[in-house]
Amino acid sequence: MATQKLYAGVKLRELRGRIRLTQKDFAQKLGISLPYLNQMENNHRPISAGVVLALAQEFGQDVTELTSGDSERIVTDMREALADPVFTAPPPLADLRLAASNAPGLARAFLDLHRAYRQTHERLASLDEALGRDESPLAPSPWDEVRDFFHYCDNYIDAIDRAAEHFATAQGPDMPVENIALATLKRLRIHLTLSNNDEMRSFDAETKNLRLSGRVSATTRRFQLLHQIALLTQNDLLEATLDLAQFHSPQARGIAKIGLANYFAGAALMPYTAFLQAADRERHDLERLSDLFGSSIEQIAHRLSTLQRPGAKGVPFFFVRVDQAGTVTKRHSATRFQFARFGGACPLWNVHQAFEMPGRFLRQLAETPDGVRYVCLSRDVSKSGGAFGAPVRRYAIGLGCEIGHAEKLVYADGLDLRGRFEPIGISCRICERPDCHQRSVPPLEKRLLVDPNRRGVVPYGIGTTDSAP
Template sequence: MRAPIGFRISNRRKSLKISQASLARSLGISASYLNLIENNKRDIGGALLNRVAAQLDIDIDELAGRTEQKLLQDLEEAFADPLVESLAFRPDERRELVAQYPASAAALARMHRAYSSATAHADAYADRLRSDPLLSQLLHQILSGITAVRSSAEILEEVTDLDEAERRQFLSAIGRDTRTLSDVARNLIGQFETSSQNRRSVSPAREIDDLIIERQNHFPELESVADVLRAEIEQSGQFGTATLAALLESKFGVTLLVGGAPNDPEFPGQYKFDSARRAMWFQGASTLATRQFQLARLYGELAGADAIAHTLESATLSTPTAHRLASRAVGSYLAGAMVFPYARVLDDAEASAYDVDHLRQVYNASFEQVAHRLVTLRRPGEEGIPFGFLRSDPAGRLTKHFPLPGLLLPNSGHACPLWAIYGAFRVPDTMLRQVVRFSDGSRYLFLGRTVQRRSGSFREQPVLSSVMLACDVLHADRTIYGSGLDLSDLAADIPVGPSCRLCTRRDCASRQEEALSPGGSRSEIRAPLVPAEFGLGDPP
């Protein structure tokens, strides 16, 4: 879902007391067209958006509402919750809420986040209760107490002819039961050695997503450190595996080992750093692109440890696991910035119309590494196309993602089966492109391609994954992948959703799961192969 740019233009224009006709003349467009833009009935981007920002004297990031994109995505997820998804929301309700009542929208998103976190914690508690007889017994006592309180309360509420003595008797019973319930609850809590987690996110992955979105996929401090480290490396020779290996050995005493068995026989990866032995091991079948990137990451983590630590200081990371994964992600970002210097890769990307295969050859990199770097080209005033990134395993499970504000990506599990990230498995080693349209009218260019990790032996199963880049269709004509596409032909768009259980399309022949419905009630959107009258499992 896109940010409500039109509403922001309208509000800003009115605050400056500029008439619609006057602004339209200064922009070189008709007043009727500006009216459509202000009512969010026409997309706006590129040069026109820059002219509007200049005329209204407002920063383009603020006008485009990029800081609000995450809020829109959070509301999209909240409104798809099974508890509320059946309500009759208007198509633009979330967009208008963010535009006109941003504090209320943020409050709703925070409450849904807290609700999701509480649900996750409840599941964890349930798992523990099932394996602990004492805790299970305490839980049954709590349920019994709740039942007793509810029964007394319902009598007080529904029976209107109780005399005062009877009413006092039920009130006394409620008071007694609630005191007992409170004691049992304290005993239950005492069994768990937990601290307050009011501000904890649902999962480490979600916390890392929040960090990335908060920084708009761009870390200026790491970019500066990467430039310094790259220059330092190039003083010793041409940037590449040989120079990196020599510097790691001379400066940090790290030995490079290629081929042979890893130190840990049960380790299945292609590379591993043994900090005790100061050795960086690579599987013999690993590509030069993998070796270059991982050596750069190790060099960056050793030489730029302070910058990595400083980057994570302000992040909300509530567990050691979250901190470890975030440190890994930041280290990989630093490596990408070293392998692909910002100004140079941006110039090369623009010159080649974001041809990923061309950039692979220029930088001796893999398709996935180039895709990662394109996501991070967000330096103010020197921005590339804003991309989102997804990776899937052959089973369809999403294993890595860098969110694109406005595009609703499932936090886990599977995405829409019609997305290019899954279609790419049908045409290995070939770029698959799609122009897709979501039910809210937002349109994106999806680019999917398979990537494969080399197997080390005949007995080893090759690991195949699929990678997808996604950008707003407004930027499609800036890429080589937009060539030959009629981007104005809406009939050629592929209708998609975020995932089956979050999708509201009633006529989708590719639906694999029923849509979420509250309370286990009959779903209004049924799987295509199951007729509505065949109510297996549905209540009568």
């Protein structure tokens, strides 16, 4: 295994400054040339083993100090910061190591600047949502722009939803939608094959060959089939919808087109009218609906969050999916419940506990800082790789509605709706609860009360006035 080269120019300059030697005298004592020392001090060359030995013998230098300090920590922090979508082309790792070791002050200044940017971005985002503004002074990433598009549509796209319903029901309610999709492929002279690889779907327009993975579950394969049907038969409708959305970049438009095709697939698997009636009849029992429509629990929960057709609305739900790190990977809300744009979901929310109890539905009565109360449901969802040794993707989904709709949910049965509601928030940075035992960072908008002689759950108090002077 190759040994990592040692760049420690800052440490060399610091040592030379402490012993008050010029570069020429320092180079002589180390037995190297002046240009070679200059290159090492400026991190143009790594420190050689001979120089490390000379430092130890001539100056009693602890060589471990050359690799200690904040250098690697700064590199790690910069890598995380540069993962922000605002940076389109992060520099290579070697450059980050050079910056951390040769210019740590500049690296720390960059980290401070990025931290201030994220805090400002989150503050503006929260204000935008509170004030109902349509745009932010800071342009969102393509991914965030698309998520906001679906969010502000209440996660319901009427024209595509109706087109999917017509596609699934035009030949009668008893015709399975998968049979309709296969007949459509035959009409378009597209050949379907099953592959034995990890790629879920691949379509070659020239050869008219559609390949679906045989490793994924039947529900996923059916969904991917209908996704491709949407691209093949509904392209004009998808493009017209994208034109109306007026995305800021071709990347956002491309991501949105995938989202719209996914929307069509879900709406075709679960046609609006039939699904709404079944949801009411089954009192939104996800397992019963999964059996009735041949869809996964996650697909059912996601579809429930889209039932917002004018004149025929269902229960307004929020839907979220998080990974094991707590990162929100999907979020939709037809309720007043909002999700943080940056960071993970509130740790007091039961969606995080779902990983600890796989296969079980967890129920929670929760209250957000605005006083709105919700019935929350969560469950883990695992996505198998389809073969031994293949990685399993693990997520948890959360679904909920305001307490006024509790009687329509089978999951509310037996809960004390007048009992205690868990105080959950959106993001610590914009949550003003002063006594939360899970708070990770102070709120942005409130003044901190710091007293070294007092310690509560967190090492500071939260004032009642704004932080601004």
